Amino acid sequence: MTDLPSFEMLKLTRKGRRLDIMLNRPEVLNAFGKVxxxxxxxxxxxxxxxxxxDVIVLTGAGKAFSAGGDLVRMEEFQVDPTEFDREAxxxxxxxxTLLDIEKPVVAxxxxxxxxxxxxxALFCDVIFAAERAKIGDPHVKVGLVxxxxxxxxxxxxxxxxxxxxxxxxxxxxxAAEAVEIGLINHAVPAEELDARVDAFCEELIGxxxxxxxxxxxxxxxxxxxxxxxxxxxxxxYESLAVRTEDHRKAVQKxxxxxxxxxx
Numbered sequence: 001m002t003d004l005p006s007f008e009m010l011k012l013t014r015k016g017r018r019l020d021i022m023l024n025r026p027e028v029l030n031a032f033g034k035v036x037x038x039x040x041x042x043x044x045x046x047x048x049x050x051x052x053x054d055v056i057v058l059t060g061a062g063k064a065f066s067a068g069g070d071l072v073r074m075e076e077f078q079v080d081p082t083e084f085d086r087e088a089x090x091x092x093x094x095x096x097t098l099l100d101i102e103k104p105v106v107a108x109x110x111x112x113x114x115x116x117x118x119x120x121a122l123f124c125d126v127i128f129a130a131e132r133a134k135i136g137d138p139h140v141k142v143g144l145v146x147x148x149x150x151x152x153x154x155x156x157x158x159x160x161x162x163x164x165x166x167x168x169x170x171x172x173x174x175a176a177e178a179v180e181i182g183l184i185n186h187a188v189p190a191e192e193l194d195a196r197v198d199a200f201c202e203e204l205i206g207x208x209x210x211x212x213x214x215x216x217x218x219x220x221x222x223x224x225x226x227x228x229x230x231x232x233x234x235x236x237y238e239s240l241a242v243r244t245e246d247h248r249k250a251v252q253k254x255x256x257x258x259x260x261x262x263x
Contacts, residue, residue, distance in 0.1 A: 002052055009036045010043050011061070017205045019053035026062025031070040032116050037090040040120075041097055048101040054209050055201045056101065058124055059108035060117075065133065068115020071258075074142065074251050077242050084242045088235045091116060091148040095231065098123045099224050102213040104204050108197045109133050109175065109184070119149035122157060123223075125216060127184035128197050129175035135183065138170030139238070142254060143247030147234030152227050157183050 004012045004019075011022040021043050023030035032040075047056045060066055077084040098105060098120070107113075107121040109129035118137050121127055129135065137150040145151075146167050154163035158181050166173070175187035188196050204212060241247055 002050055005042070005046055007039045007043060009033070010039050012043060012046075014052065015201075017052070017054045018057060018201050019047050019050055019055070020057045020059065021047060023058075023060040023066050026060075026064075028070065029064035029067035029112060030060040030062070030117065031067045031073075033070040033073050034087065037087055037094070041090065041093050044094070044097045044101060048097070048103065054103060055204050056103055056105045057108050057197060057201065058105060058120070060110055062111070064111035064117075065107070065109045065113040065121060065129075066117025067112060068117040068138075069142070069144075071251065071254065074247075078248055078251070081239070081242050085239055088148065088239060092231050092235060094120065095123055095149045095152075095227055096224075099220050099227060102217055104212060104216060106197060106201060106204075107184075108193065109135070110190075110193060114172070115139060115150075116148055119153060122153045122183070123149065126200065128186045128188065128193060128200070129178070129184055130190040130193050131174065131176045131187040132190065133175045133187075134172040135175060135178050136170065136172035137167055138172065140168060141170040141250065143244060143250035144241045145234065145238040147231075147236070147238030147241075149227070149231065149234075151234050152230040153223075154183075156223065156226065 004014065009025050011024045013020045023036065025031060025036065047053065104126065105124045107124035107127040109121050109127060111130065112134045113121045115137055118135050137146050137154065139146040139150065150167060154167055162181055175184060178184045179187045186196065
């Protein structure tokens with residue numbers, strides 16, 4: 001069996017024929033910084049080719065699944081927007097790597113899944129969340145376009161009208177609310193989350209692995225078509241938004257709000 005690779009900001013573990021990938025920056029709610037953008041791609045590519053697993057579980061360390069964008073990184077983008085352009089390509093690779101994996105990928109949403117964090121969870125195949133976990137894509141709250149996958153996946157899950165309502169306001173939902181509108185599969189009490197994920201993974205592992213994989217491949221053909229059509233223009237618009245005064249003001253406002261909470 002292939003040894004598991006080591007990462008700075010991710011933790012990989014095996015549980016029989018299951019491979020867990022944990023986002024491991026709990027001190028910043030598993031926000032996607034420069035390093036994690038690259039490492040998650042490498043980890044997903046490893047998982048895809050890993051002969052020792054049939055199911056992949058994606059989760060977060062600590063209180064959150066992922067808070068999405070790193071505020072410090074956003075400030076760096078304002079100094080040099082070309083840094084955003086390069087990192088946006090990584091975001092696109094994350095989505096297409098997820099879509100290319102033939103094995104089922106289960107999202108174990110243990111806490112907040114926001115922005116890119118929500119997008120990554122929603123591009124997984126089946127999503128279990130702690131019922132009080134918050135889920136949403138508040139790109140607009142920091143003056144940005146939901147171009148790194150949110151505009152592609154939300155309408156496919158809940159329809160255009162609802163997707164536009166949540167993407168244009170940046171409003172967050174509880175996991176229970178997300179289940180009601182069909183955004184995720186299951187919202188369960190936090191103390192039951194592990195048992196529910198474990199049982200579902202065992203069901204998949206006990207099934208016909210190749211049939212399960214190829215069924216996913218067929219279902220994902222349409223998602224890939226949509227992602228290919230929308231990711232490039234979405235990232236282009238987000239790149240324009242990074243360079244606006246609206247974005248600068250929104251980031252500054254968020255910094256001030258965070259500072260007040262710490263007082």
